[in-house]
Amino acid sequence: xxxxxxxxxxxxxxxxxxxxxxxxxxxxxxxxxxxxxxxxxxxxxxxxxxxxxxxxxxxxxxxxxxxxxxxxxxxxxxxxxxxxxxxxxxxxxxxxxxxxxxxxxxxxxxxxxxxxxxxxxxxxxxxxxxxxxxxxxxxxxxxxxxxxxxxxxxxxxxxxxxxxxxxxxxxxxxxxxxxxxxxxxxxxxxxxxxxxxxxxxxxxxxxxxxxxxxxxxxxxxxxxxxxxxxxxxxxxxxxxxxxxxxxxxxxxxxxxxxxxxxxxxxxxxxxxxxxxxxxxxxx
Amino acid sequence: xxxxxxxxxxxxxxxxxxxxxxxxxxxxxxxxxxxxxxxxxxxxxxxxxxxxxxxxxxxxxxxxxxxxxxxxxxxxxxxxxxxxxxxxxxxxxxxxxxxxxxxxxxxxxxxxxxxxxxxxxxxxxxxxxxxxxxxxxxxxxxxxxxxxxxxxxxxxxxxxxxxxxxxxxxxxxxxxxxxxxxxxxxxxxxxxxxxxxxxxxxxxxxxxxxxxxxxxxxxxxxxxxxxxxxxxxxxxxxxxxxxxxxxxxxxxxxxxxxxxxxxxxxxxxxxxxxxxxxxxxxxxxxxxxxxxxxxxxxxxxxxxxxxxxxxxxxxxxxxxxxxxxxxxxxxxxxxxx
Numbered sequence: 001x002x003x004x005x006x007x008x009x010x011x012x013x014x015x016x017x018x019x020x021x022x023x024x025x026x027x028x029x030x031x032x033x034x035x036x037x038x039x040x041x042x043x044x045x046x047x048x049x050x051x052x053x054x055x056x057x058x059x060x061x062x063x064x065x066x067x068x069x070x071x072x073x074x075x076x077x078x079x080x081x082x083x084x085x086x087x088x089x090x091x092x093x094x095x096x097x098x099x100x101x102x103x104x105x106x107x108x109x110x111x112x113x114x115x116x117x118x119x120x121x122x123x124x125x126x127x128x129x130x131x132x133x134x135x136x137x138x139x140x141x142x143x144x145x146x147x148x149x150x151x152x153x154x155x156x157x158x159x160x161x162x163x164x165x166x167x168x169x170x171x172x173x174x175x176x177x178x179x180x181x182x183x184x185x186x187x188x189x190x191x192x193x194x195x196x197x198x199x200x201x202x203x204x205x206x207x208x209x210x211x212x213x214x215x216x217x218x219x220x221x222x223x224x225x226x227x228x229x230x231x232x233x234x235x236x237x238x239x240x241x242x243x244x245x246x247x248x249x250x251x252x253x254x255x256x257x258x259x260x261x262x263x264x265x266x267x268x269x270x271x272x273x274x275x276x277x278x279x280x281x282x283x
Numbered sequence: 284x285x286x287x288x289x290x291x292x293x294x295x296x297x298x299x300x301x302x303x304x305x306x307x308x309x310x311x312x313x314x315x316x317x318x319x320x321x322x323x324x325x326x327x328x329x330x331x332x333x334x335x336x337x338x339x340x341x342x343x344x345x346x347x348x349x350x351x352x353x354x355x356x357x358x359x360x361x362x363x364x365x366x367x368x369x370x371x372x373x374x375x376x377x378x379x380x381x382x383x384x385x386x387x388x389x390x391x392x393x394x395x396x397x398x399x400x401x402x403x404x405x406x407x408x409x410x411x412x413x414x415x416x417x418x419x420x421x422x423x424x425x426x427x428x429x430x431x432x433x434x435x436x437x438x439x440x441x442x443x444x445x446x447x448x449x450x451x452x453x454x455x456x457x458x459x460x461x462x463x464x465x466x467x468x469x470x471x472x473x474x475x476x477x478x479x480x481x482x483x484x485x486x487x488x489x490x491x492x493x494x495x496x497x498x499x500x501x502x503x504x505x506x507x508x509x510x511x512x513x514x515x516x517x518x519x520x521x522x523x524x525x526x527x528x529x530x531x532x533x534x535x536x537x538x539x540x541x542x543x544x545x546x547x548x549x550x551x552x553x554x555x556x557x558x559x560x561x562x563x564x565x566x567x568x569x570x571x572x573x574x575x576x577x578x579x580x581x582x583x584x585x586x587x588x589x590x591x592x593x594x595x596x597x598x599x600x601x602x603x604x605x606x607x608x609x610x611x612x613x614x615x616x617x618x619x620x
Binding site for chain 2: 009010012013016017019020021022023024026027028030031033034037038041085086087089090092093094096097098103104106107109110111112113114116117118119120121122123124125127128129148151152155179180181182184205206208209210211212215216219236239240243251254255258261262265266269270273
């Protein structure tokens with residue numbers, strides 16, 4: 001370093017700066033390219049029929065994907081109903097009760113590993129656990145698969161958010177004679193509620209775009225929702241099937257569904273970030 | 284979210300509330316108050332919920348092993364080294380899938396790691412604050428886009444772009460290498476790797492950005508004060524200081540790339556073969572599962588696929604555990620200082 005002249009050092013500095021800026025520009029370019037493609041190709045498919053009609057048979061133009069939209073919403077809601085209570089309570093255990101016990105350490109470790117398990121593995125797990133014994137693909141199986149993916153995410157964000165609550169709050173409430181469950185529910189949860197809401201929204205956003213775990217659990221269906229024991233139509237598997245099909249009309253619908261899911265997921269993510277930002281200002 | 288996990292773990296100090304909280308431990312000799320009934324119930328419920336997670340994990344492992352035992356018994360360790368994949372003769376081997384997962388992940392890491400660091404450096408060190416906030420948000424939103432969207436874009440937009448513009452160019456100038464031989468089809472290993480790189484780039488750059496921000500400005504300022512240039516400060520102060528965190532970010536991206544299914548399935552071409560050329564089609568463990576799972580009618584076929592899933596599971600879990608132990612190692616070090 002010392003042997004270089006000032007000129008070379010400055011030149012190196014400039015070139016690194018150019019490379020770094022270029023990388024950032026390429027990264028930004030990629031997102032703009034992807035979003036523009038999805039919007040440009042998808043917007044044409046989104047008409048009233050798309051949101052009101054069920055799919056037509058292969059090769060016949062027309063129809064819509066209302067069944068898949070409803071299916072995705074139903075499965076996401078059921079997954080949330082399963083995993084939110086368990087996840088919130090487990091996260092509460094880690095942040096408030098277990099803390100640094102051996103058991104809490106194990107749970108924390110396993111949670112982090114479970115977050116990293118590929119979602120297609122969860123699909124196989126639920127296939128073997130539910131689809132085989134129930135003798136068929138079903139909306140239930142799809143919802144459970146999504147719940148399994150959501151659970152560890154909820155646990156970890158809950159723990160992180162509760163850890164942000166200052167201990168002085170807990171101490172004051174305890175000193176006033178509140179019992180610990182009252183402290184947790186009325187003081188800790190209340191002051192962490194924006195953070196918890198953010199975590200929940202991010203978890204919902206994450207699973208609503210999942211495809212792999214639904215491929216062999218909920219499968220897909222061309223019909224209107226009838227029962228959760230039947231294969232359930234959903235947007236993401238529809239995208240996969242339609243994109244791989246030879247029909248122009250179906251490919252166009254796949255782009256429409258892609259646009260819908262992207263807008264939905266980004267909306268949830270941005271909402272979550274805004275909520276968190278306001279929390280930051282309040283504290 | 285990984286960032287908050289990463290950072291929250293660093294503040295490992297024991298809070299004052301500990302003393303009071305210890306009463307949760309009913310066997311503690313320091314216990315002064317008898318826990319009220321509500322507390323006992325609350326503790327019991329949350330413990331059961333927490334226990335659900337290890338139980339779920341154990342269940343997952345048991346179910347996977349049970350549903351792959353036919354294949355494991357028949358092929359043994361040879362499953363890992365065989366390239367055969369023939370549902371008609373009932374011969375199955377995982378090598379081509381493992382190879383595809385490895386190669387596509389390697390390409391992704393080779394591109395995304397330096398690029399992610401460069402983006403993070405640009406944001407933290409050089410970009411004006413407003414631009415930083417804008418770029419930072421944009422890149423983090425990229426992380427939220429579902430992987431199937433990358434797959435769609437990859438198949439319909441990026442693969443034709445590769446076939447028309449990038450691959451002929453690579454073939455012309457680097458075609459003497461076995462890596463770049465073959466017809467420019469667009470889909471294949473190289474395209475898959477690049478799309479995976481775009482997918483994990485946001486993770487790597489946002490974690491690195493957080494890590495770079497934690498470098499104390501006193502350190503940087505002293506280096507600047509000695510006359511160092513921006514790059515010299517980066518190389519001599521920021522990177523060594525942030526190294527542990529950067530490796531953590533790398534593990535995060537690695538985990539994503541290894542198990543990615545949809546983006547890969549769309550563009551990898553899905554053929555069971557090993558090929559030195561990155562232009563050729565191939566398959567990864569996840570893409571094989573996505574394509575063939577619902578077609579598996581024979582028990583042995585199904586068990587072979589689940590065994591393949593088990594291999595992927597073991598690979599990702601190993602990398603996760605390595606990452607966890609690594610993080611724990613850093614926390615200990617940080618706590619020791």
